[in-house]
C-alpha cells in the first residue's frame with residue numbers, strides 16, 4: 477500500500493472522538509499527517525489523540541463545538557500554535573435527528589439543532605480554514621463528510637436536506653476559491669455502523685443485513701473506507717480535483733440494476 481499521502485501536512489479533523497473522525501485521525505497519521513483532533517466530547521477526543529500517538533503518530537486533542545464560530549476559530553488557532561500552519565480542514569462532525577422522528581412531527585427545535593451542527597458547523601470550518609489559508613497564501617484543502625443522503629433520496633428528510641446543503645456548498649465554494657488554489661471536496665458515505673444516531677445500525681445485526689442488501693456491492697460501508705476516500709481528496713493525489721462530492725456507497729447512488737445478479 478502507498479504510504480505518506482499527507483506526509484508533514486497539518487490536518488484538523490472534527491468529530492474525531494468516534495466513527496469516521498476517529499478512523500480518519502488514525503489513517504491520516506499513518507500517512508504522515510500531524511493531527512489536530514477536535515470533538516465536542518473532550519474525553520472521546522483525548523482517547524483518539526492518545527491512540528494516534530500510541531501508533532507512532534503526532535496528535536493534539538482540542539475541545540470544540542462546531543456550532544460556535546468562535547470555537548472553530550480557536551481550533552484552527554490551536555492547530556497553528558502547535559504545528560505552525562494548516563494544510564487540510566476535514567469537516568466531519570455531524571448528527572442526525574432523534575430516532576424515529578417523522579418529517580411531519582419535526583419541530584423547529586429539531587431543524588435548528590440539525591442545521592446548527594450539519595450546515596453551520598461545516599460553514600464555520602470552511603470560513604476559519606480559508607482565513608488561515610489566505611494568511612499562508614499557498615492554497616489548502618477542505619474535505620467535508622456529507623452523505624449519500626445528500627445525493628439521492630435516502631433516509632430521513634431533514635437529515636438528507638442538511639447533507640444536500642453540504643454537497644451544494646462543496647460545489648459553489650470550490651468555484652469561489654479555486655483561483656486561490658483552495659480545493660473543496662466532500663465524501664458521501666452510505667450508512668455506517670458507528671455511534672451515529674444512537675448506534676442503531678451498529679447494534680442491530682438484522683439492520684446491518686438489511687442495509688447491506690441495499691448496496692450493489694452487497695455490504696455496508698466501514699468508517700475506515702470513508703476515511704480513505706477523505707484521505708485521497710485531502711492528498712496531493714487529488715491535486716486537480718475540486719467541487720466533487722465523492723460517493724462511498726457501494727454503488728448505491730449509481731442507480732438500479734436490471735440484472736438479477738443480486
Ligand SMILES: NC(=O)c1ccc[n+]([C@@H]2O[C@H](COP(=O)([O-])OP(=O)(O)OC[C@H]3O[C@@H](n4cnc5c(N)ncnc54)[C@H](O)[C@@H]3O)[C@@H](O)[C@H]2O)c1
Nearest residue numbers: 491493494495496516541542569570623667668670671672
Ligand atoms: N454513520 C452513518 O450512517 C453516516 C452515514 C452518512 C454520513 N455520516 C456522516 O459521517 C459523519 C461522522 O459520523 P459518524 O458516523 O462517525 O458518527 P459518530 O456519532 O460515531 O461520530 C460523530 C462525532 O461527532 C462529534 N460531534 C457531534 N456534534 C459535534 C459538535 N457540535 N462539535 C464537534 N463535534 C461534534 C460527536 O461527539 C462524535 O464524536 C457525520 O457528518 C455524519 O453525518 C454518517
